Amino acid sequence: xxxxxxxxxxxxxxxxxxxxxxxxxxxxxxxxxxxxxxxxxxxxxxxxxxxxxxxxxxxxxxxxxxxxxxxxxxxxxxxxxxxxxxxxxxxxxxxxxxxxxxxxxxxxxxxxxxxxxxxxxxxxxxxxxxxxxxxxxxxxxxxxxxxxxxxxxxxxxxxxxxxxxxxxxxxxxxxxxxxxxxxxxx
Numbered sequence: 001x002x003x004x005x006x007x008x009x010x011x012x013x014x015x016x017x018x019x020x021x022x023x024x025x026x027x028x029x030x031x032x033x034x035x036x037x038x039x040x041x042x043x044x045x046x047x048x049x050x051x052x053x054x055x056x057x058x059x060x061x062x063x064x065x066x067x068x069x070x071x072x073x074x075x076x077x078x079x080x081x082x083x084x085x086x087x088x089x090x091x092x093x094x095x096x097x098x099x100x101x102x103x104x105x106x107x108x109x110x111x112x113x114x115x116x117x118x119x120x121x122x123x124x125x126x127x128x129x130x131x132x133x134x135x136x137x138x139x140x141x142x143x144x145x146x147x148x149x150x151x152x153x154x155x156x157x158x159x160x161x162x163x164x165x166x167x168x169x170x171x172x173x174x175x176x177x178x179x180x181x182x183x184x185x186x
Contacts, residue, residue, distance in 0.1 A: 022103040025117040033121035037154035038128065041137040053141065064141040066151050069134065085134060092127040096120060110175045111165055118162035125155030 044065050048054070053064040069084065079087075099120040106113045129136040138151040152160075169175050 021106050021109045021113060025103055025106075025109060025113055026120075029114060029117035030121040030124070033118060033154065033158050034125050037121065037125035037158070040139070040154050041125075041129065044139045045137055048139075059145050060143065062141040062143070063139050064151055066138050067133070067135045068138045068151075069136075081134075085130065088130055089127065092123050092130065095123045096127065099123065111169045111173070112175045115162040115165040115169075118158040118165070122155040122157070122159035122162070125153075125158070129155075 044063065048063070048065040050065055050067070053062045055062050069081070070079070070088075099116050102116050103113060103120065106116075126136050136153065136155075138153045138156070140153060140157070141151045142149040
């Protein structure tokens with residue numbers, strides 16, 4: 001007889017129940033953010049020239065097509081290409097596996113599990129770029145006249161929002177809705 005909380009596949013592997021929080025988070029957050037990330041990068045790549053810039057809000061926000069061989073904020077951009085690629089792919093892959101495990105272990109949707117879903121989407125989106133092109137397409141340029149924030153993309157935004165959410169929960173709130181009881185550890 002199968003448990004109401006988990007089904008078993010014919011090969012003996014456990015399968016998440018339909019309502020498992022990880023499945024819902026991946027379906028509601030990770031996949032849509034990943035699709036938005038890849039669609040916006042594809043649109044920019046197919047409709048703009050490299051370094052072309054289109055003002056959206058004058059002196060504040062532009063769509064500017066660049067390719068970033070490094071990590072966030074162009075970290076490692078000047079490193080030896082093979083070493084940079086290996087390091088960034090290894091870090092991204094490790095992050096994706098760890099986030100997948102953390103999501104799978106959650107027993108309910110919380111601000112932290114939402115944050116993990118956002119970070120998972122961002123890490124996956126940027127890993128797809130690195131695997132397909134060897135670099136990441138960035139295109140959102142926030143600036144104030146000559147002051148420039150590093151150009152970024154939807155994946156970077158998802159990672160930043162997820163990390164910010166984790167910090168906010170850590171500093172100001174509880175990550176559960178059951179009257180302050182600590183989360184289950186088993």
